[in-house]
Amino acid sequence: MVNLYFLYLEACRVKNAFQFDPLYAISVSQIDPLPHQIDAVYHYILPNLDIRFLLADDHGAGKTIMAGLLFKELKYRGLIERALIVVPCHPQRPVAKKRQGNRWMMYMNFF
Numbered sequence: 001m002v003n004l005y006f007l008y009l010e011a012c013r014v015k016n017a018f019q020f021d022p023l024y025a026i027s028v029s030q031i032d033p034l035p036h037q038i039d040a041v042y043h044y045i046l047p048n049l050d051i052r053f054l055l056a057d058d059h060g061a062g063k064t065i066m067a068g069l070l071f072k073e074l075k076y077r078g079l080i081e082r083a084l085i086v087v088p089c090h091p092q093r094p095v096a097k098k099r100q101g102n103r104w105m106m107y108m109n110f111f
Contacts, residue, residue: 049079
């Protein structure tokens with residue numbers, strides 16, 4: 001019975017960890033984000049969730065990392081369950097490869 005109690009406490013601690021660690025998604029991810037990625041996600045997008053954002057940047061600037069951090073933070077905070085990612089035709093295959101290991105489903109429609 002005591003083990004179940006400690007498991008429950010640990011689950012509550014993990015569930016609410018984002019409240020004490022403002023960069024929680026970075027802490028639990030296996031990435032090293034660049035300063036502009038942290039700034040975009042944690043200082044512009046997350047504080048202004050009532051505003052819609054278009055994540056557009058130069059090639060190789062780390063848009064996938066920024067989107068991943070954003071989705072992970074929103075998931076840990078309990079604000080989203082599902083997300084729709086819309087990309088142009090040419091980057092669809094690399095995005096599919098990057099997300100293959102995670103439990104994300106990808107629906108592809110070509111127009």
